[in-house]
Amino acid sequence: MRHNLHMNQWKRPAALTLSVCLTALFGLSFSVTAGAQTASKPASQSASPVAPIEDPLAASAKVAPKKASKNQVINGIAVVVNDEVITKMEVDERINSIERNLKAQGTPLPARADLEKQILERMIIDRLQVQLAKEQGMRVDDIMLDRALQRMAEQNKTTLQEMRNQIEREGASFASFREEIRDDIMMQRVREREVDSKLQVSELEVDNFLAAEAVSPSKNQEINLGHIMVRIPENATPEIIAQRNARAQEVYKKLRIGDDFAKLAATYSDSNEALKGGEVGWREQDKIPTIFVEAVNKISFVGGFSEIIRSPNGFHIFKLLGKRDIAPVAAANTVQETNVRHILMRPTQLMTAAQIKSTLAELKQKIANKTATFEELAKANSVDSSASKGGDLGWVHPGDTFPDFETTMNKLAVNEVSDPVETQMGFHLIQVLDRKVSDDSKERKRVAARQSVRARKSEEALQDWLRQLRDRAYVEFRNEQK
Numbered sequence: 001m002r003h004n005l006h007m008n009q010w011k012r013p014a015a016l017t018l019s020v021c022l023t024a025l026f027g028l029s030f031s032v033t034a035g036a037q038t039a040s041k042p043a044s045q046s047a048s049p050v051a052p053i054e055d056p057l058a059a060s061a062k063v064a065p066k067k068a069s070k071n072q073v074i075n076g077i078a079v080v081v082n083d084e085v086i087t088k089m090e091v092d093e094r095i096n097s098i099e100r101n102l103k104a105q106g107t108p109l110p111a112r113a114d115l116e117k118q119i120l121e122r123m124i125i126d127r128l129q130v131q132l133a134k135e136q137g138m139r140v141d142d143i144m145l146d147r148a149l150q151r152m153a154e155q156n157k158t159t160l161q162e163m164r165n166q167i168e169r170e171g172a173s174f175a176s177f178r179e180e181i182r183d184d185i186m187m188q189r190v191r192e193r194e195v196d197s198k199l200q201v202s203e204l205e206v207d208n209f210l211a212a213e214a215v216s217p218s219k220n221q222e223i224n225l226g227h228i229m230v231r232i233p234e235n236a237t238p239e240i241i242a243q244r245n246a247r248a249q250e251v252y253k254k255l256r257i258g259d260d261f262a263k264l265a266a267t268y269s270d271s272n273e274a275l276k277g278g279e280v281g282w283r284e285q286d287k288i289p290t291i292f293v294e295a296v297n298k299i300s301f302v303g304g305f306s307e308i309i310r311s312p313n314g315f316h317i318f319k320l321l322g323k324r325d326i327a328p329v330a331a332a333n334t335v336q337e338t339n340v341r342h343i344l345m346r347p348t349q350l351m352t353a354a355q356i357k358s359t360l361a362e363l364k365q366k367i368a369n370k371t372a373t374f375e376e377l378a379k380a381n382s383v384d385s386s387a388s389k390g391g392d393l394g395w396v397h398p399g400d401t402f403p404d405f406e407t408t409m410n411k412l413a414v415n416e417v418s419d420p421v422e423t424q425m426g427f428h429l430i431q432v433l434d435r436k437v438s439d440d441s442k443e444r445k446r447v448a449a450r451q452s453v454r455a456r457k458s459e460e461a462l463q464d465w466l467r468q469l470r471d472r473a474y475v476e477f478r479n480e481q482k
Contacts, residue, residue, distance in 0.1 A: 079120060080476040081127045086120070094119050097172060098266075098275050107277045108260050110267035118266060118274055120477075126187065128469050133186040136193070137348035140182045148181055192424045193346075195465050201453045209449045213286075221285055222326050225296065226261050226278040226305075226319035229463075231270035232312075234471040248308050248315035255305055261319045270314065271463075279321065287455035292318065313463045335398065335444065339434040340409055341391035343377060344384040346426035356427045360420040364429055367417055374417065374431050383426070392433075397447055405430065 075089040095116060102109055109115070153160045164174045230248040232241055251268050255261060265271075265278025273280050288296055295306040296318055305319040345360060347353045363381065366372040375390030382391050398406070402423040409430055412418055418430040 077478045079124065079478060080474070081124055082131060082474050084127060084131065086123050086127065091116065091120060091123065093176070094123060100170060101275075102262075102266060102277065105262070105277055107262040107266065110263055114267045118269075121270070122275060124473075124475055125466055125470055126183065128473050129187040129190055129466075130183045132194070132469070133190040135349070136190065137346065137351070138186050138189050139347065139353060140185045141353075144185070145178060145182050148185060149178070152181075189424045191462065191465075195462050196458065197425065199454055199457055199461055201450050201457070205453050206446055206449045209453050210445065213449070222282045222324055223285060223288075223296070223320060224282045224322035225280045225288075226265065226321050227271050227273055227280050228261070228265045228269040228278050228317045229271040229274075229314050230268065230316075231314040231463075231467060234468055245315060248317070252308055252317060255317065261305065272466075278319070282322075282324075284326070284452075286452045289456045289460050291460070292316065296320070311460065313460065313467055334437050337395045337397055337436050337438055338409060338432055339395050339436075340393050340430060340432050341374065341378065341386070341389075342384070342393065342405075342431070343374070343382045343391050343429040344386075344426050345381060346383055353422075353427070357420045360427055360429050364417050364419070374429075391431075395436075397444070400447070 075087050077085045078088045078091045079086045095112070098115065098119060099109060110118075149163075150160055153163045156163065158166075167174050167177050228251055230244050230251070232244050236244070247268065251264050254264055262277030262279070265274050269278055271278065285293075291311050292309060295309045299306055299318065299320040302320050302322060306317055309316045309318075343360065343363060345351075345356045347356055351359075359381075363372075363377050366377065367374050378387055378391030381387075384391070386393055393401075396409075400406075401409070402425070404421060404423050405428060408418050408421045409432060412430065412432045414432050414434060416432060418428070421428045421430060
């Protein structure tokens with residue numbers, strides 16, 4: 001594998017009404033539902049405070065307190081997730097937000113109890129990812145958060161104040177929305193570290209992809225898919241697998257008699273898209289996971305759905321929501337390649353981001369003073385898999401690395417060392433070793449093939465990781481949810 005800094009590009013509509021895309025900041029868009037605050041509170045804060053001791057005479061002169069209104073919300077613990085809690089108020093806020101969004105989409109609402117189960121499960125998965133990010137020392141300070149919000153506003157062709165007004169008009173708290181964005185950035189980072197950076201694409205896989213393309217070239221089309229997944233837990237027994245299969249069969253029968261796909265997704269699906277009616281969004285056909293390609297290609301008309309497909313993670317049903325042609329990208333004759341190396345360090349519980357940047361600045365000074373070489377310092381300090389090679393990432397093409405990494409790299413002269421640069425992977429010192437202009441045609445085909453294979457493997461790897469994260473966690477329901 002050439003290097004491990006590549007990010008998959010996902011194309012999603014920049015609709016502010018229901019969701020906001022973080023495309024501009026990360027190169028990978030994902031939807032954020034406004035309204036529910038995900039930051040946890042200690043259990044002691046969820047109970048009503050104890051009344052202070054009063055003088056008996058003074059107390060007797062007071063007017064008896066009014067009885068609590070039927071509409072008054074009494075907060076409590078809905079579920080314990082490892083050493084944190086999700087409160088009933090948080091769940092209610094999220095339910096109300098999701099119901100507003102589903103209504104705006106024109107999706108029939110599932111039963112309240114079914115929706116609550118779905119939302120609780122999604123909140124648990126999100127909380128576990130944020131917990132892991134914090135355990136790994138990831139932090140998103142207010143400066144980075146403000147930058148993310150500003151870019152989101154620009155992506156949606158509006159101002160930050162107008163975006164805030166829109167969110168509040170929809171009945172959501174902007175302060176809660178900010179914290180959701182903070183958590184989503186952390187989740188994106190931990191996914192990048194735990195899933196994307198570990199994906200391996202072999203040369204044989206690239207060769208096989210190109211051979212298949214030569215026999216049956218993929219069409220220049222994108223398809224919009226709906227997805228329902230019934231998850232199989234890790235190490236599931238045959239009995240549990242049979243139960244999950246029966247649940248998938250139940251969904252399939254309801255589809256056959258005309259039930260609404262989006263409603264069924266919100267009711268039954270365990271996929272990331274469940275609370276958006278199962279809509280995955282537009283995908284290029286050659287980036288659909290291989291295990292699903294044949295079934296999806298058998299859907300002959302828009303509005304049709306597939307049969308049940310079994311994967312290691314669960315049972316799946318897809319619906320073809322749309323299909324459109326895309327213009328082929330004109331291939332350039334030449335491209336500039338850069339031979340680059342880096343030192344990667346990540347914040348931990350023992351070392352903050354500020355300390356990391358200070359340490360990298362010291363390493364840069366050592367290189368400038370010639371008291372140590374870049375290669376020596378990379379081997380001793382870098383946490384990237386390239387450390388054993390002195391940080392060498394080899395020759396990279398435009399678009400192969402993170403935008404912030406590439407922007408800095410392109411500004412460097414040969415042999416120049418950058419200041420510390422932050423990306424989703426952590427903080428980097430970057431040094432350009434050489435540049436060259438090469439014939440683009442053959443190599444770029446391999447790069448494009450590698451990206452397609454990577455995209456196919458990414459979703460399945462993510463689902464597998466989320467399943468393991470959920471199944472290995474301590475989760476205790478306090479409101480008798482099953």
